[in-house]
Amino acid sequence: MAFGLSTEVIGMLAFTLLAFWGVAGWALVRTLRQEGRKVEILRHQDRMDTYSPRALAELGEWIEENPDDPLVDDARDRYNECVETLRRTDRHFYDWSDEEIARLERR
């Protein structure tokens, strides 16, 4: 037992540091790395994909289900912008396969 602390206290201290500083550090490193990748992509092209495959699929599904929604035009613009960008650019931020891109249609 370090410093005369019980195993339970040491375990809790380790868990707390991991759960807080570990998660915060992971999030910080991950988001800064992603930022670096985005900057790198935008050095080669002026636009970048804005949705992951799962997020774009859900957006498309919502557009289909809510054709009269006040925000559907905005949603459609965002959907189509991502589709166009995926078709016209070589480098993508999210993990898009060529097959997935080929299957996409404008809404």
Place this chain on the structure above:
Amino acid sequence: MAEVPSKTARAEWGTRFGFLMAMIGAMVGAGNIWRFPYVMGNNGGGAFVLAFLSLLFLLAAPGLMAEVALGRYTKKGVIGAFRDVVGRGGMVGLGVVVLMVNVALMSYYSPVIAWTLYYAIHSLLFTFTAAGFEAEAFMTGLFENSALMIGLHTVVMGSIAAILALGIRRGVERIVVYAVPALVTALVIMTIRGLTLPGASEGIAFAFDVQWEYLTYSDTWIAALGQALFSTGLGWGIALTIGSYLREYDDVPLGGGVFTAIGESSVGILAALAIFPIVFAVGVEPDAGAGLAFVSLVQVFPEIPFGGLVAILFFVGFFLATFTSGLLITEVGVTTVSEETRLDRTQTTLVVCGAIWLLGLPSAYSVDVLDYLDFVFGNWGLPLATLAIIGVIGWVVGPRRLRLLAVNRNAGVYVGRWWDPLIKYVIPTVMIFIMAYFAWENFGTPEMIGGMLVIALFPIIGYAIMSVLEGRGGRPDTAGVTGGDD
């Protein structure tokens, strides 16, 4: 849209790190340093940590994602964001409610920053380690010296105005990218100093001993709930304002939600590690608030090797924590008033800071006034602001729409459907519960009456102001997105 001529292109954060540090700088304040460690130690230590952590993930991180996303989606301050959502008319007054709560909060927070500034200056003068120093008399002397407090309050608001006038990138971002790392570094060095003192383990045990039975006490969960919601500044308009300056391809949920909620709480954990080993090593009773920072710790510094230097680290770090919060709280008003009037940023900064300075004079003059306002706005005013922002997202914009249009766009992590009911039902219910709980606990007291007046009058004032200004008699037009999606 406000009928105001376009001034210049809207500012943006210069770097991702700048945005992240702005979020942390805004949310880490006095509460992380002088409240969190004591609340943690007194509510079951490790058991409290588990309750707190679960509520951070369940409420604070999702709520912050929503608030930042609304700011990013509308690219406007609190009033403009509400107008975009509810349409022109009296209901935009909910944005005025958030603005008024922020101004009120800053009016009594500025004197708190003034205290930390005063102690930081005296730490640099090695006052606390001088022979014959009396901690309690020193603190009382400051609190009772109204002229000095008003002077310090003036210096604080003047400094904030000077920085905010420089703008988002040249002012706010330049400060926070240095201030937040400096605060963390100061606490880390203080932790190392504390842990190497004989008897430090008692402090660690006080904070991290797991008393499992506390997880069955409602008081533990209410304390954790209050800490998770108030410490992260959820729904105060700060995250919305900071999010409104995000760049086109920036992520919201990972940085604005997870990193902010967990990162700012990590500073509280670090403060516990920095403070309690030192306090227990010297055998001083742990405390919270001004008693901890300005009496207990000040008594401890002369007793430990290099105490004068540790005092500098602590009080300069403490000042940075409160000052960066003050900057971003004030930015809420500056952003909004600048958008809603024909004033330029410098003029707006002077008007907003001048108004806060004027309203802050009673709190600077008397600690009793400060305590009263802190209680009233802490328990009812801030939850009212949170209810306004999260309520509008949950019930007017609709969480699913916001998630699809703003949260998951350019996101670093995918946010699924689980998020929607949290925003629509859970957070608003929790805020109503908090306001009702504190009203019940303080039934009939002057604080409770003040709180009820805030809850009743602020929305009426906000509604009346916007009804008159927008000239529509409070009827929303079709520009809003009313209708919800769920």
